[in-house]
Amino acid sequence: MSKWWIENGTFVTMDERRPVLKGHMVIEDGLIAYIGEERPADADAMPVRIDGSRLAFMPGLINTHGHAAMSLLRGYSDDEVLQTWLQDYMWPMEAKFRDEDVRWGSSLAVLEMLKSGTTTFVDMYDRMDEVAKVVDQSGMRGVLMRGAIGLCPEDVQLQKLDEAVRFAKDWNGQANGRIMTMMSPHAPYTCPPAFIEKFVQAAHDLDLPMHTHMSETAAEVEQNVREYGLRPVEHLDKLGFFSRPAFVAHAVHLTDAEIELLAARGAAVSHNPASNLKLASGVARVPDLLRAGVTVSLGTDSAASNNNLDLFDEIRLAALIHKGVSGDPTVVPAAEALKLATLGGAATIRQPMLGSLQAGMKADFIAIDTDQPHFYPQSDLVSHLAYSGSGRDVVHVWVDGIQVVKDGASTLLDEERIKHEAQACYGRLTGN
Template identity: 35%
Template sequence: MTRDVDLLITGGTVVTMDEERRLLPSGWVAISGNRIVAVGSGDAPDSVWRPKRRIDATGMVVMPGLVSCHGHACNSLVRGMAEDRPLHEWLTEVLWPAMSHAGPDEVYRGALLSAVEMLRSGVTCFADMWTEVPSTARAVEQVGLRALLAYNLRDFGDPEKTTVELGRAVRAWRECDGTGDGRVRVGLGPHSIYACTAGMLGRARELATEHGLLLQIHVSETRREFEQSVEQHGVSPIAYLERMGFLGPDVIAAHVVWLGDGDLETLKQREVSVAHCVASNLKLGSGIASVRDYRNAGVAVGVGTDGPASNNSLDILADLKIAALLHKGVGRVPKEMPAADVVAMATADGASVLGLGDELGRLAPGRLADLILVDATGAHFTPFHPHDPNQVYAHLVYSAKSTDVRTVVVDGRIRMLDGAFVGLDEKAIIEGAQRASSRILVAAGLLPASGH
């Protein structure tokens, strides 16, 4: 009996990232609506499948779309403007002052630019933290990505701000959650323990529990944050959050570079997920997260690009290579962080971190159809031996470049086909972001008014 499907992708090396990490040297993926119907190896028999559309993936790796677990998309407007500084200076002297001039339109333009960059880099789902959630949601809808947008809560000790910001967060959630055909989910993003009062953190925890929202927070990013916490609260940032009952399986902790005694045990016990932002941590000189220890302890770890102003790129494949090399080198243990595990951090594990472990991150029947085709024919990808899984994973971590991502499918829809966007004017998006960036940087006094 033949079965109608919307899309059939054939002839590629299918890296499923499923429970058994099956790799199908000549495989196919059948998609109906926004779900994967079947995955198989060998020829997809015409007697079984009658697709509306076919994609020939010969010479390609077919794999789950990449997941970035932490970032600030609209910060692309400030890319390259705050260099060679530690986090605190970077935030208070450049990023926050510049972005305070970004209204809804500028945030939209910046998020749109990042969404396009992510699409080109094979990122199909990302976690974001910013205040103008509707603007970012609009960009996500337009580009066709999937996202978890956390309303960025900050009150800096001002109780009036606590109430106002929490009200805005709830409105953003009501307005945007479930938009983009369900691809946009909204959560809460209390910025950090140094930008939020205990009252705000406590209220965010209550709201998250009441409405089933995910919480994203920067935790123990710098030594300064760690030492300040010990000074002000008598304990590490993680112990402080634990003491107030904030931590739980719905918490995505970004960075987690500095740990105190017992903190790892707390993360494990509370089933907190970690977004490892390796490039950002290195660039801001924040330090190196003990990701090998987290993984060995069974803590879920995904990779986050962080914002484009602290990376300065959203190319998550580049970050995977940095992560693998760094942790092998620092630990002097070449066996650690095997390539297949590193790929998992940006696929199946990343999906789990974002609470989508049952829906995303693996190519398997019933899963959402988010997948990418990566060209395996370039000089830097050669030799390519699809019957050797270790080599395929190694190529994806160490040799692949974002420009190898040729085709991107999100929610069953083709958003990029052989390097060309479907229904998006990339040039206009880039020009719009360029103008928005000039506007806010001039307004903040970071660029001269003339010549822009």
């Protein structure tokens, strides 16, 4: 099925000149070959066509921050502050993880993301070979990295760095190009300066981008100032982090000067509204970041701190909470919120062929069932997707022009087995 077409569909293109188009889209060799109102001239020669009526098509969503394997810990510890949640619950449980836990936890996360319309995700964890294998099998697109905490002896630090470098080399460009890798020290407060500098040097050596957590909580920022005399943005800048193409997760607690520095360095921010609200970390200054020219995208963080991986939830939150915080209902309108999850995500991971439905772009897109009460009356589709839509509305998903979800079911993953194995892993980890 190298060339096929969708007829009579409604397409949310993410092109400001024509955000919604009714017509046809042709896919050829994993790319969008044509999109427009006119019926394709060679339509009759194409053996496969899909009836697009009653469906809305939009670019696949891009989740720019998460820890897929932690889906095993969904609901294990809720309603705690970040440091308590990490130190008393997450880290002790994660210390028990084996390869199979990462494999099945990641499979559960990938299944959830695909079925709710995410076609590309960023993942920072360890045992990343297992995650990469899942991505390869699933047909999804993954930006993967061995995240490393540096609060350990130097020999263990070097072992983690070696693992990160080896993984980045082995997997970059694999799965028919659907996997790309990055270098990722966990966070400024969990990594000594010299450890971060080693990751920066490795990123230069391998010509790879960088990603880290940053300024998630006020306490983290205060600790950084106490220990290093600098706030996190200037601290990372001094260590050379932003000498590479880079993006940070959270960035909740920023000053005007830090926002200006991020903009000057071309650094992007992954906004994780649900996780930041659940952990009471605060609300990132997204309108100010956007006004300063900083690229902003959306991330779910892990299912242990969210507790779902439905990026439509993040779209709605991003469109709502900044209105409430600022008192200005015009900030982050519906179209901007959708952009954060599509074009913003593509810009954050530096993949310009993703994030919109236009000729020449990669054929990563989703189909949404809009013949439902919450999409009526059929007035403003962009508004409906941002404020009324849900990942549960997604019925079909394609990555590289290959259908990976059909009628709400994964075409390449065994959902029943994944659920069974994930539950078994949780039982072993918790003794339940």
